[in-house]
Amino acid sequence: MKRFDDSSAITSSADFQTPADQYQELFEAVQLQRVFADSKTFVDCVPQDDPEQILADYRSQQSRPGFDLSTFAHTHFDVPSVHESHYVSVPGQPLRDHIDGLWEFLTRQPDQVSTLCSLLPLPREYVVPGGRFAELYYWDSYFTMLGLAESGRHDLLHAMADNFAYLIDSYGHIPNGNRTYYLSRSQPPVFALMVELFEQHEICKAIRYLPQLRKEYDWWMQGAATLQPGEAYRHVVRLADGTLLNRYWDARDTPREEAFLEDVLTAQEAARSPAEVYRDLRAAAASGWDFSSRWCDGGPLASIRTTAIVPVDLNSFLWKLEQQIALLSRKSGLLEQAQQFERHEQARREAIDRVLWHAGQGVYLDYDWQRRMPRERLNAAVSTPLYVGVASKQQARLVAENLRTQLLSAGGIEATTVQTAQQWDRPNGWAPLQWLAIGGLRRYGQCDLSEDIAHRWLCTVGCLYQRESKLVEKYVLDAPPGGTVGGGGGEYPLQDGFGWTNGVTRRLLHERPRHAVNHARAAST
Known part of the structure; x- marks a missing residue:
């Protein structure tokens, strides 16, 4: 069976092997044969032995009479538990009390994490969404934090502030989630909003996170300085008139490991190269809107074109990031940096008005930079x-x-x-x-x-x-x-x-x- 090429993996994650990197043809066999009902299950499994040894065992055993792939997988991996019953309230409990009590069940401790599994360790406790989502997610966490603050859980807010700063310092950006297979992409950049929330609730001073805000911005803007009109590189797009804006992007062009079979089947329905489809599927996952007609050409998911689209929400969040960096730089006495980001902020505001605002309809619309036209349908962004x-x-x-x-x-x-x-x-x-x-x-x-x-x-x-x-x-x-x-x-x-x-x-x-x-x-x- 042909292996999918992982050569486009980002440099910052080169030292972190994903499950597909570790298990190669075993990984493909498990996912394509649907050994587990949920594609995310296998990528979250914890191996009972060194991955190289498991792969060697698979290669030596797979051709033997009576070999059973499911038995092999369950023998060599600990399957994660998916919590369900914890999320159902006791009879008669008020909604507010139910939410306050849920934080305990959704909190994960910074225990020692096996270096052999996909989970990336974090220094402090953190809150997960629940169900199959048993890791920290980037943009989810901002909205979760709104409730933590009102539940009086400032301890968790402080811990998560440290975790997000740690992720930026460690990887140069905040990954989609703290899994190796999420390292190649981020999610909507809301760290600037988190920092604002931390200061509002007196968790910590926003100025403390200026270095991380700047590092995250540099990651999103990588390649912008040398980009020519009509070109795009990773997350940045320079339109034909020289306007600079951003798009969602993932550094890999292979099937998402947590949805491997689903992506393979989607690509088979497309009339273009699988690598293009995989990249656009991954970029849509980076947007948080996975999936939506917002990214498609009016047809099935195989028509997805996320990387061709300049989104309203992404560029609004990046404007906020530029504004926050400018403000905190001025407070820190970094006047040259403050002036630089005030120029960035103003330029993006003008670009949003010029490219994404449509006065005749009275709406902001995503923009198809390849076709040089707005996306006509309104969405909640x-x-x-x-x-x-x-x-x-x-x-x-x-x-x-x-x-x-x-x-x-x-x-x-x-x-x-x-x-x-x-x-x-x-x-x-x-x-x-x-x-x-x-x-x-x-x-x-x-x-x-x-x-x-x-x-x-x-x-x-x-x-x-x-x-x-x-x-x-x-x-x-x-x-x-x-x-x-x-x-x-x-x-x-x-x-x-x-x-x-x-x-x-x-x-x-x-x-x-x-x-x-x-x-x-x-x-x-």
Whole structure:
């Protein structure tokens, strides 16, 4: 069987072998033959022996009569446990108390990690999303932190601040998650927002993290200085007119190891090279929106073109990062650096207005830099410029109207206007998208719509909690009153827990102590 080429792995992760690197044809056999129902299971397994020895044993045994691949895998690897029952509340427990109690079950300790498995060690305890997601995730954690702060868990906030600084210092960026197979990509760069949150809750001074903020920025902007008009390199794109913006990217062009078979099957349906499809699938995973019609050409997932798209949310978050670096540099007396980043900040603001803002429609739209045209369909990332403050008051007013007329559903803000089999599309709603819309609209005085979204979302979460005694990863937002259900679509079953749902909901309850959902209780049976 042909091996997939890993030669495009990033330099900073060269010393860290992923499961595919370690187990080679054994890895492919296990994943392609679906030994485990979930592709993520095998990459999270802990080997019982040195990987080289396991691979040698496989090579010597695979051709023997009666060899069974499943038996071999279960003999040589410890399969991770997926926690489920911990996430269901005791009968009659109030929603707020349920969330406060969940942090204990979602917290992982910085125990000694086997150097042979895929988990990357962290110096402090950390909070995971839950279910199959048993590691730290980058952008998830910001929304989780909102709830930790309101639950009084400043100890965990402080620990996670140290963990994210450690990741940047160790790898030059914050990986998608603390697994070797996530090192080749990041996620939406929200560390600047985290730092702001830390200072608001007096966890630590934001200025402490200026070196890490600068290092993260350099990682995202690698290659920008020498990029010519019409060229792209890793995360940076210079348009034909010289405008510099960013895209999502992954340094590998092989199937995602945690979804190996799924990616192979998707690439088989495409009319272009598998490597291009794999890169775009990986880049979509870096966006956090995995997967959505937002990245596709109006067809199935095989039409995905993530790396051809300049996204609204990514460039808004990077504007915030530039603004934060400029502010903290000035506070530190680094005036030359402050002036440099004030220029970066201004240039990106102008680029966002020129390329991503469309006055006629009153919306921000992602931009296809290869085809030199905007992506026509609206998605919930349109709230991000408002959340970080890069929009004008007039832009915010027009965005609010489009959110209300195109994305507002019975249960909150839907991800897109298109219904597909992908989980980041209609009819699903996600906690981070609600929070960005609520916070962005409130920032610009659009308080009626902001409060309406918060109310709808709280009712959505509260309704399912009262019936099923749990919070989940995503929700169907167009369900009839009282009939809220968990969201569908995507590559894996709906997950319980759930980190960012807990965080956003806890924050919203804290801000609205008189809201009826504060009295929602778990089912009595």
